[in-house]
Amino acid sequence: MTESPTFGATNFIREAIAEDLAAGRFNRVQTRFPPEPNGYLHIGHAKAIVIDFGTAEAFNGICSLRYDDTNPVKEDVEFVDAIKEDIHWLGFDWQDREFYASDYFDRLYAFALQMIRMGKAYVDDLSADEIREYRGTLTEPGKESPYRSRGVAENLDLFERMRAGEFPDGARTLRAKIDMTSGNINLRDPVMYRILHARHHRTGDRWCIYPMYDFAHGQSDSIEGVTHSLCDLAYEDHRPLYDWFLDQLGIFHPRQIEFARLNLTYTILSKRYLKQMVDSGLVSGWDDPRMPTLRGMRRRGYTARAVRNFIETVGVAKKENLIEISLLEHLVREDLNKVALRVLGVLDPVKVILDNYPEGKVEVLEAINNPEDPSAGTRDLPFARELYIDQDDFREEPPPKYFRLAPGREVRLRYGYIIQCQSFVKDERTGRVTEIHCTYDPETRGGYAPDGRKVQGTIHWVSAAHAIDAEVRLYDRLFTLEDPREVNEGKTFLDYLNPDSLKVLPNCKLEPGLRDAAPGGHYQFERKGFFAVDWESTPEHPIFNQTVPLRDSWAKIEGAKNK
RNA sequence: UGGGGCAUGGUGCAACGGCAGCACACCAGACUUUGGAUCUGUGGAUCUUGGUUCGAAUCCAGGUGCCCCAGCCA
Numbered sequence: 076m077t078e079s080p081t082f083g084a085t086n087f088i089r090e091a092i093a094e095d096l097a098a099g100r101f102n103r104v105q106t107r108f109p110p111e112p113n114g115y116l117h118i119g120h121a122k123a124i125v126i127d128f129g130t131a132e133a134f135n136g137i138c139s140l141r142y143d144d145t146n147p148v149k150e151d152v153e154f155v156d157a158i159k160e161d162i163h164w165l166g167f168d169w170q171d172r173e174f175y176a177s178d179y180f181d182r183l184y185a186f187a188l189q190m191i192r193m194g195k196a197y198v199d200d201l202s203a204d205e206i207r208e209y210r211g212t213l214t215e216p217g218k219e220s221p222y223r224s225r226g227v228a229e230n231l232d233l234f235e236r237m238r239a240g241e242f243p244d245g246a247r248t249l250r251a252k253i254d255m256t257s258g259n260i261n262l263r264d265p266v267m268y269r270i271l272h273a274r275h276h277r278t279g280d281r282w283c284i285y286p287m288y289d290f291a292h293g294q295s296d297s298i299e300g301v302t303h304s305l306c307d308l309a310y311e312d313h314r315p316l317y318d319w320f321l322d323q324l325g326i327f328h329p330r331q332i333e334f335a336r337l338n339l340t341y342t343i344l345s346k347r348y349l350k351q352m353v354d355s356g357l358v359s360g361w362d363d364p365r366m367p368t369l370r371g372m373r374r375r376g377y378t379a380r381a382v383r384n385f386i387e388t389v390g391v392a393k394k395e396n397l398i399e400i401s402l403l404e405h406l407v408r409e410d411l412n413k414v415a416l417r418v419l420g421v422l423d424p425v426k427v428i429l430d431n432y433p434e435g436k437v438e439v440l441e442a443i444n445n446p447e448d449p450s451a452g453t454r455d456l457p458f459a460r461e462l463y464i465d466q467d468d469f470r471e472e473p474p475p476k477y478f479r480l481a482p483g484r485e486v487r488l489r490y491g492y493i494i495q496c497q498s499f500v501k502d503e504r505t506g507r508v509t510e511i512h513c514t515y516d517p518e519t520r521g522g523y524a525p526d527g528r529k530v531q532g533t534i535h536w537v538s539a540a541h542a543i544d545a546e547v548r549l550y551d552r553l554f555t556l557e558d559p560r561e562v563n564e565g566k567t568f569l570d571y572l573n574p575d576s577l578k579v580l581p582n583c584k585l586e587p588g589l590r591d592a593a594p595g596g597h598y599q600f601e602r603k604g605f606f607a608v609d610w611e612s613t614p615e616h617p618i619f620n621q622t623v624p625l626r627d628s629w630a631k632i633e634g635a636k637n638k
Numbered sequence: 639u640g641g642g643g644c645a646u647g648g649u650g651c652a653a654c655g656g657c658a659g660c661a662c663a664c665c666a667g668a669c670u671u672u673g674g675a676u677c678u679g680u681g682g683a684u685c686u687u688g689g690u691u692c693g694a695a696u697c698c699a700g701g702u703g704c705c706c707c708a709g710c711c712a
Contacts, residue, residue: 085652207708257640261707287712396649399648402649404662533673534672602674
């Protein structure tokens, strides 16, 4: 066993673990990722996953998957399957260690009995409202329940009858007997068990009492032999209780360490809010490419490698943070730049006619698949008299520093010829240019000018006769507020939805080879951005999702001028 | 006089008593058959006050600010 991390950067958690090892407190490292199967995983969970699995790996230890399934009314197998799939997609594996808190219900029940016998737990008849009243407030101590002093025998009898189903939901609870005056509210006789006549996705109708998180988590960790239980800052206040149960029970005592959760600009990472958007139809589902869920990001075209790099780069600390989404986008580009095949695609087509190019003639031009990776090879591109280019690449009146096509101007067609604009046709009603007439220079095949003349601009194109039709979906941030948690008085996060988060372009023209692009595939549309083939894409109706646009310095120049 | 936690460029993370560094963002330039990529460069930070020390982001004391906790959710 090594005493210092061998994988990834160090952080305060790894330092603490290294100290534990050095001090002999533990002689191995075991962690766990403990999701509740009540929703889909998002990028915030990815942080927890990378920390849990990555920390174990750094110390040559192991990490398990354990579902925290102690609340049957919120949980479902749909989610347990989806969660496993998403963790695997991220690239982590728990081998045969797929655990469930519900597997420990018998042992947890026995622990509860033990607590009662020790006089450390009692059955309370107070209602939920009364318990809240007795709990006191943040600044005032609580008071003890009149049922707190029940004898062991009576508690045993009542608890057994709770388990047997004699009482309705909410009629009684099992509570730990700790300290109703504690400054830490979690220690004011926390509820250990509640009555819930609900069917559990794994244990069915076997139980009608279920343990609370605080009475299940630490003991589950202990049973599994977890050494380091890494969790959210939210559980910091629960650590004394985590420790207390373990100490009372006298069982193996893991160490809980808390870290700050991830927050992302222009993004909401709350299962409840995400669910609200799904349920109200604001997005198409949990896998909508605009969603910060792992499935949404995957569908959008983000790679697991980029997501992992992002989590590594962001680091681990106890400070509340708000990470700029641009960092994630940078890492997505960095990864895709190395692997995505380059293609030519016209998103907003306008026809270009090469008046001096022979009618019916078709040439085959060679194009490089990925300049960052010579082994990706080349492909053939058909070239003909009629082409499409993007509306954006033509200006009737070109502004300064605009290097693309304009009346009288020359531009290079990528891998093709240098062409010059002679005239254009405009629909006076809409103001839209419908046709551009150009001449091509036959001496410049491949884009090279033998006379050495400089041509500043290079634009992408497709052959009109050969191009395939496709639908392209452009995405932008879901919210207009940098931190959607910080809304103004009387507003909710829904008041800050970005109305332009999705733009569907139904009439795009792409190079012919893209007809058989496999769903999930990554491409770079040159000069435009990275795109992924949507899961619902077919050869008859290809659909591409914009993963992230390329950095566009011209857009920056123009944007700055328009201010 | 509730309890717990956190303060380093715009953002995030380092520096563990010895020249405050890295990434992203930003700005400027070079290069360019993707206005992509790549390369170079500029600017910008230790919450505050006092103390210890030859020397403090780091140690000590006080102050200030921000976050979390009053589910029979996790």
